[in-house]
Amino acid sequence: MPATTKRQVHLAAQLPGIHNVTVWSDPRSESQISIDSFIRLAQTVERGKFDFFFLAEGLRLREHKGQVYDLDIAGRPENLTVLSALAAVTTHLGLAATVNATFNEPYEVARRFATLDRLSGGRAAWNVVTSYDAFTGENFRRGGFLPEADRYTRAADFLTTARKLWDSWSDGDLKADAATGEFIAAGTGRFAHRGQHFDISGRFTTPPGPQGHPVIIQSGESDAGREFAASDAEVIFSKHNRTDVARDFYRDVKRRLATYGRSPDDLLILPTANAVVADTDEEAAAYAEEISRELVSPQTAIAHLEAVWGRDLSAYDPDGPLPGIEPEDDAHFLKGHSVFRKGRAETARRWRKLAVERNFSIRELVIEVGGRQTFVGSPRTVADAIDDYVQTEGADGFVLVPHLTPGGLDDFVDRVVPILQEKGVHRDDYTGTTLRDHLGLSAAPRPAGWGGPGQPLRTGRDHDHEETSA
Amino acid sequence: MTGTTGTPVTPLHLAVALDGAGWHPAAWREEGARPGELLDAAYWADLVTEAERGLLDFVTFEDALGLQSAAFHRPDDRTDQVRGSIDAVLLAAHLAPLTTHIGLVPTTNVTHTEPFHLAIGIATLDHASRGRAGWRPQIASRAADSAHFGRRTTPQLTADDVADSELISQPLRALFAEGAEVVEAARQLWDSWEDGAEIRDVATGRFLDRDKVHHIDFQGTDFSVKGPSITPRSPQGQPLVVSLAHATTPYEFAALSSDVVAVTPHDRAGTAAILAQVAEAVERTGRDLADRPLRTFADLIVFLDDEPGAAARRKARLDEVAGSELASDAEIFTGTPAELADLLLDRRSTGLDGFRLRPGALPHDLTGITRGLVPELQRRGVFRTEYASTTLRGHLGLARPTSRYAKAG
Numbered sequence: 024m025p026a027t028t029k030r031q032v033h034l035a036a037q038l039p040g041i042h043n044v045t046v047w048s049d050p051r052s053e054s055q056i057s058i059d060s061f062i063r064l065a066q067t068v069e070r071g072k073f074d075f076f077f078l079a080e081g082l083r084l085r086e087h088k089g090q091v092y093d094l095d096i097a098g099r100p101e102n103l104t105v106l107s108a109l110a111a112v113t114t115h116l117g118l119a120a121t122v123n124a125t126f127n128e129p130y131e132v133a134r135r136f137a138t139l140d141r142l143s144g145g146r147a148a149w150n151v152v153t154s155y156d157a158f159t160g161e162n163f164r165r166g167g168f169l170p171e172a173d174r175y176t177r178a179a180d181f182l183t184t185a186r187k188l189w190d191s192w193s194d195g196d197l198k199a200d201a202a203t204g205e206f207i208a209a210g211t212g213r214f215a216h217r218g219q220h221f222d223i224s225g226r227f228t229t230p231p232g233p234q235g236h237p238v239i240i241q242s243g244e245s246d247a248g249r250e251f252a253a254s255d256a257e258v259i260f261s262k263h264n265r266t267d268v269a270r271d272f273y274r275d276v277k278r279r280l281a282t283y284g285r286s287p288d289d290l291l292i293l294p295t296a297n298a299v300v301a302d303t304d305e306e307a308a309a310y311a312e313e314i315s316r317e318l319v320s321p322q323t324a325i326a327h328l329e330a331v332w333g334r335d336l337s338a339y340d341p342d343g344p345l346p347g348i349e350p351e352d353d354a355h356f357l358k359g360h361s362v363f364r365k366g367r368a369e370t371a372r373r374w375r376k377l378a379v380e381r382n383f384s385i386r387e388l389v390i391e392v393g394g395r396q397t398f399v400g401s402p403r404t405v406a407d408a409i410d411d412y413v414q415t416e417g418a419d420g421f422v423l424v425p426h427l428t429p430g431g432l433d434d435f436v437d438r439v440v441p442i443l444q445e446k447g448v449h450r451d452d453y454t455g456t457t458l459r460d461h462l463g464l465s466a467a468p469r470p471a472g473w474g475g476p477g478q479p480l481r482t483g484r485d486h487d488h489e490e491t492s493a
Numbered sequence: 494m495t496g497t498t499g500t501p502v503t504p505l506h507l508a509v510a511l512d513g514a515g516w517h518p519a520a521w522r523e524e525g526a527r528p529g530e531l532l533d534a535a536y537w538a539d540l541v542t543e544a545e546r547g548l549l550d551f552v553t554f555e556d557a558l559g560l561q562s563a564a565f566h567r568p569d570d571r572t573d574q575v576r577g578s579i580d581a582v583l584l585a586a587h588l589a590p591l592t593t594h595i596g597l598v599p600t601t602n603v604t605h606t607e608p609f610h611l612a613i614g615i616a617t618l619d620h621a622s623r624g625r626a627g628w629r630p631q632i633a634s635r636a637a638d639s640a641h642f643g644r645r646t647t648p649q650l651t652a653d654d655v656a657d658s659e660l661i662s663q664p665l666r667a668l669f670a671e672g673a674e675v676v677e678a679a680r681q682l683w684d685s686w687e688d689g690a691e692i693r694d695v696a697t698g699r700f701l702d703r704d705k706v707h708h709i710d711f712q713g714t715d716f717s718v719k720g721p722s723i724t725p726r727s728p729q730g731q732p733l734v735v736s737l738a739h740a741t742t743p744y745e746f747a748a749l750s751s752d753v754v755a756v757t758p759h760d761r762a763g764t765a766a767i768l769a770q771v772a773e774a775v776e777r778t779g780r781d782l783a784d785r786p787l788r789t790f791a792d793l794i795v796f797l798d799d800e801p802g803a804a805a806r807r808k809a810r811l812d813e814v815a816g817s818e819l820a821s822d823a824e825i826f827t828g829t830p831a832e833l834a835d836l837l838l839d840r841r842s843t844g845l846d847g848f849r850l851r852p853g854a855l856p857h858d859l860t861g862i863t864r865g866l867v868p869e870l871q872r873r874g875v876f877r878t879e880y881a882s883t884t885l886r887g888h889l890g891l892a893r894p895t896s897r898y899a900k901a902g
Contacts, residue, residue, distance in 0.1 A: 093701040098725035100617040107583035108621040138580040161719035199528035322698030
């Protein structure tokens with residue numbers, strides 16, 4: 024096997040388990056909240072030697088017309104708690120949690136990630152997101168509103184603070200020397216930080232885990248977001264999974280790394296993707312079509328249309344044409360769903376045009392704009408496509424989102440992974456123990472306040488990894 | 494269950510409080526201690542597995558958002574005692590898949606952490622343990638820890654306050670009141686998804702019955718929470734809330750908030766007196782015990798050895814290493830498992846439901862409990878010989894409550 028110059032495919036799995044990326048009407052769909060589902064999926068992808076397992080976050084249930092949105096799977100755990108449990112039933116798999124920097128404080132978040140890294144033996148990762156969403160903020164003592172501009176600076180200040188806390192214990196501070204009676208070195212854990220958003224000092228409780236700092240993930244795609252990733256992140260999630268756009272994105276982000284003294288391998292670009300695998304390409308295509316229809320029930324199609332139109336469309340036939348009436352500016356219709364935050368009239372115009380051109384019904388239109396499956400085909404077809412994508416520098420790998428909980432990646436792991444291994448582009452077994460090892464990242468964490476006064480942390484992100492479904 | 498005299502007896506409940514290398518400050522220097530591993534998963538897995546082997550009701554995990562200190566009210570700079578900790582909820586969750594029956598009760602702060610995060614964390618622990626989660630909410634009594642957050646200040650207690658448990662709690666009254674609101678908000682969030690909210694009705698395309706998922710609209714003195722929870726109702730419905738109380742204000746907190754209250758009497762008369770104070774607090778808050786039972790536990794630090802006198806000698810040796818005699822809020826017991834069994838049964842006759850034992854040194858005094866005390870109590874017919882339920886509420890004979898939002902009938 025010529026394992027020489029081939030680029031390696033990095034694979035991760037996301038379990039949203041919820042919203043309209045996951046089919047619940049299939050008889051094989053099991054609980055999205057039972058610990059058994061999480062264990063099953065984590066152990067499946069560990070069997071497939073994936074780099075990590077990732078959980079998104081949504082801190083308020085979505086609402087439709089002022090009531091809880093009832094058409095999609097809803098209900099999820101607290102991320103770090105469930106990942107700490109999974110650390111006990113996996114041995115190598117990285118464990119990545121989205122944790123919001125708006126509704127938390129650095130001392131506790133830093134402490135919880137240090138805890139997860141210790142409990143997992145060096146497998147923790149943090150997807151740093153912020154929110155300015157007053158709707159979600161109603162669940163928090165802190166309150167909801169963070170001006171959009173401030174959320175960028177808060178994220179940067181939060182991360183700088185967390186890094187100081189992780190660095191507040193040095194190797195050797197924990198002595199535990201029964202003979203001398205010295206348990207810790209004097210002053211262990213002392214820190215002070217004064218920034219735009221955080222002014223804190225004292226002593227930190229928790230020595231860092233094997234990775235020093237957890238792997239930092241971010242998911243912005245704007246210019247500012249790319250710059251933030253280039254300066255501070257080690258993995259960037261992207262929604263660009265069409266090869267042409269993805270290659271431009273890939274080149275652009277990797278190019279920026281040099282500015283910060285980093286090499287292209289210091290930041291991995293992993294688009295979100297899904298894969299539909301069957302015996303033949305034809306069967307897979309038919310199955311993909313079926314999944315799309317199951318994900319968009321007639322009721323779901325109308326609800327999505329209402330989110331854009333901002334008005335009650337329950338009288339419309341999902342199998343009929345799009346409404347002729349114009350959208351209204353009423354955000355009441357689907358809250359907590361960031362996709363339709365802006366541009367109602369423009370979106371409606373675009374959708375109507377598409378429907379006319381392609382002769383789509385409401386439901387067909389919603390299926391179409393909801394996005395197609397990324398990789399569809401026989402195990403060989405899917406493996407070839409993934410390999411080609413990575414070899415041609417469209418991505419460093421993918422975050423796979425299963426369409427079924429918990430068995431949605433069984434086929435991929437059992438049938439596609441062996442072909443990738445045969446091609447020499449995916450590990451036969453783990454060669455390291457930490458997530459940094461799996462990702463090929465340097466063991467040395469980036470120090471707190473990296474960049475120095477002449478090179479401040481860049482800030483800014485227009486897009487986070489909260490609940491978005493398109 | 495039947496006692497040796499043939500009369501039916503109520504079974505005794507037993508919990509252990511795990512902290513560091515044990516509750517004696519010098520315990521980490523004992524032979525058999527694993528001082529370099531106190532912040533690692535394997536150490537805790539061994540301890541909790543041992544506690545489960547002893548069929549204990551639950552284990553508690555101490556925690557705080559600041560380093561430990563020998564002083565109750567302020568940080569210290571000592572280097573000769575255990576310092577450093579990991580998040581107790583995450584630790585408990587990690588231990589959940591490694592155990593099957595024992596209850597897992599982490600301590601959390603209810604002064605600095607968002608109530609919503611606390612509620613979903615404990616609910617998730619209940620899912621991860623399939624119904625074995627408890628929660629020990631604790632106010633932040635050390636003012637210096639507030640600087641770790643920089644959002645508020647909390648009262649600085651004085652050395653005089655610390656000398657008396659009633660005096661300690663007076664400046665903290667507002668924090669206790671807020672803590673009770675945090676627990677109430679969490680309880681409402683736990684109920685915000687009724688059982689059966691998930692319907693998966695293909696015909697109507699509905700995954701949820703939205704009439705069974707509720708905004709809580711909780712309005713506290715200084716905070717509000719809209720709800721519903723993002724986490725569906727957990728196996729126990731309401732995870733078990735446990736609090737430790739030494740004075741009037743915390744007794745009232747327990748009467749408002751807790752399913753189990755742990756108290757710290759130092760003798761039989763003191764036990765009866767404290768239970769009377771707890772009963773008065775229950776009365777004042779208007780809690781209906783028939784509807785919401787409150788289990789009472791007494792805390793004890795225990796040093797156990799089979800040979801008479803050995804435990805006292807061991808404790809004296811530890812005191813010498815520490816440089817001072819062990820001082821504690823709880824009564825300190827040294828003796829044999831049989832002597833401890835005598836004491837527990839005597840105290841229990843005042844009306845206690847059980848005991849939370851704090852092992853003086855780990856693992857020695859934990860195995861003293863599981864392999865010495867437990868068999869002794871079993872011989873006397875007052876402790877379970879196998880787990881009869883799989884949930885923590887079940888171990889304590891507490892029913893799974895219906896959601897408060899469910900329509901009657």
